[in-house]
Amino acid sequence: MSRALFTAAALLGTCLSATPALAKTAYDGVWLFDETPPRPGVTMMEVKSKGDHIEGSVTTLWYGPVEMQNPRIEDGVLHFTARNINDKAHPTQNWSVAIEDGQARLKGRIWESDIDSKGRKSKAKDASERAFKFTALPPLGAPIPSKIAATPPMGWSSWNKFDEHIDDKTVRAMADAMVSTGLRDAGYLYVNIDDGWQGQRDANGVLQPNAKFPDMKALTDYVHSKGLKIGIYSSQGPRTCAGYEGSYGHVQQDAKTYAEWGFDYLKYDLCSGEWFYADADTVKRSYYEMGAALQATGREFIYSLCEYGRFDVGSWGRDVGGQLWRTTGDITDDYPAMAKIGFDKNGNPDWAGPHGWNDPDMLEVGNGGMSADEYRTHMSLWAMSAAPLMMGHDLRETSPETLAMLTNKRVIAIDQDAKGVQGKAVRKQGAVEVWAKPLVDGRVALALFNRGETATSLPLTPADAGLAKVSRVEDAWSGETANRLPAAYSVPARGAVMVIVGS
Known part of the structure; x- marks a missing residue:
């Protein structure tokens, strides 16, 4: 090899050796949480990285592994989001992890639970001991017959x-x-x-x-x-x-x-x-x-x-x-x-x-x-x-x-x-609703609901019950009976009248 070629190769080797392999983040590995609020019961965090790509999860007693979404390190702090299962308007919630005195301080929120817990660095073998044990669901089978609850419990x-x-x-x-x-x-x-x-x-x-x-x-x-x-x-x-x-x-x-x-x-x-x-x-x-x-x-x-x-x-x-x-x-x-x-x-x-x-x-x-x-x-x-x-x-x-x-x-x-x-509403008039519920004996239960903030007066009609005429009326609450509907019922604010009518 010529001196010039040798020198070039040596310089290249020097440059290559001076460029270290991409370093793992300070968060890589297994972190165990021994003292954490029972809800959601954080037990472990696992993080691994390759170059700029970071992935990981937080294992909880409530939800199993919570996957880190969009994990990234900003100003030395690991940030990520987790899916939010109960709020369609806010489908994710923010989490963060900071290294403090050799421990990982995990902060975030999942559903209604706030998390602020510290975990210790551990070995990979400990992850298997705390790993969540998944169970498989069986397929749907034939409809399950029921002969009970003929009426509401x-x-x-x-x-x-x-x-x-x-x-x-x-x-x-x-x-x-x-x-x-x-x-x-x-x-x-x-x-x-x-x-x-x-x-x-x-x-x-x-x-x-x-x-x-x-x-x-x-x-x-x-x-x-x-x-x-x-x-x-x-x-x-x-x-x-x-x-x-x-x-x-x-x-x-x-x-x-x-x-x-x-x-x-x-x-x-x-x-x-x-x-x-x-x-x-x-x-x-x-x-x-x-x-x-x-x-x-x-x-x-x-x-x-x-x-x-x-x-x-x-x-x-x-x-x-x-x-x-x-x-x-x-x-x-x-x-x-x-x-x-x-x-x-x-x-x-x-x-x-x-x-x-x-x-x-x-x-x-x-x-x-x-x-x-x-x-x-x-x-x-x-x-x-x-x-x-x-x-x-x-x-x-x-x-x-x-x-x-x-x-x-x-x-x-x-x-x-x-x-x-x-039963269901058959007529709505402002804040008032009229409901009808057909009964097994041919009569119909009618309810007059006042959803407003002041008393009101409104009639019930045979048409509300799907009848041509009404000749029997029984007040469901008082038990009073009549042979026709009154001209109108007075209903207190946020109150109700309920009657049973028949032709």
Whole structure:
């Protein structure tokens, strides 16, 4: 080699050796989070990079691995977004990671949970120990037949009053009150435990109740001894809405446990399952999986689908084994929220009928957030809608006025009518709506709702009921009868009139 060529080659080698390989980022590797809020329960972060390309995920107890979207380093800080499962207007949420004293400080928000946690650097082998264990959904099978819930279920549920703060003693007290107040005899049958009963799984994966429920079989036996039935709650996700153990990966096992304990009703709430089952196909299959598991136990269950009215649930709810399906998000104890659901979010009437019902959520009657007129509207709307009647107040504190409202036999009969028709608006005039609900005996229930802020007066006509004439009128709330409709009905602000008419 000539001296000139050698010199050129040497210089080139010097230049090449002086150009280091692209360095990994300071965030590359496995980071373990040992102390983090339970919701969403961040356990690990994994980051890897190649040149300018960065990818990674944050593993949580609620949602499994949360993929980093558009990860990038700006001013030494790793920024990324994560998909937001509950806000179509804001489909992503911002996250960041900064290295502080050798730890990764992770900050962000997912759904309603704020995250600000520190993780320690660890080895790759630790990632396998904390890796989320995915489970596969079975395909949809043949429609699951149902011969129960010929009329909308009636009962009580713990959530609206007690939230997750429910226990064995309170459930027994509610069963006692159902009997002593006459609510059971009025038709309220189910005593349902909502979220907050779950403990941990044993070595075999069998879910145990927490310390507030020392003996589930003894509890169900007690409720059954009162001539009542009892319900329980779960989610197809890893966590329930309140952060307790869900049924993800244990569906058949949990259904068997509920049957062995003696439960008669399951409310199945999508909650963290939204992350895994985010389209119509996977949501349907996740509900079918539990519906088939309940059927396989050989025990009769009311199956309540709680997925907030997504993907036209009423059009397929029966096929997955459901007898009722939520049409909306959670109700709250105030008139605007109740009215929005009752008037506008109560489901397609074509979907409702014997063995399958639109569920606009539980009753707030008796919880104190509305006036008597507003609660009467609430009860009238649910009755006209053929909705499940699930009370949500402390039954031990039921006032005489509330008890009279909840046990009115004519109002209950409208809700429970065997024809199973969901009533709907037949006339709207300003803030006033007239609803009609055909009944099995040929009569028609009519309701006059005043959604306005001042009292109003409006007539009801035979045409509202689809009749040529009306010769029998019974006031559903007072029981007063007449042989014709009055010239007009006076309806208080946010109030209702409900009558049963026949020709």
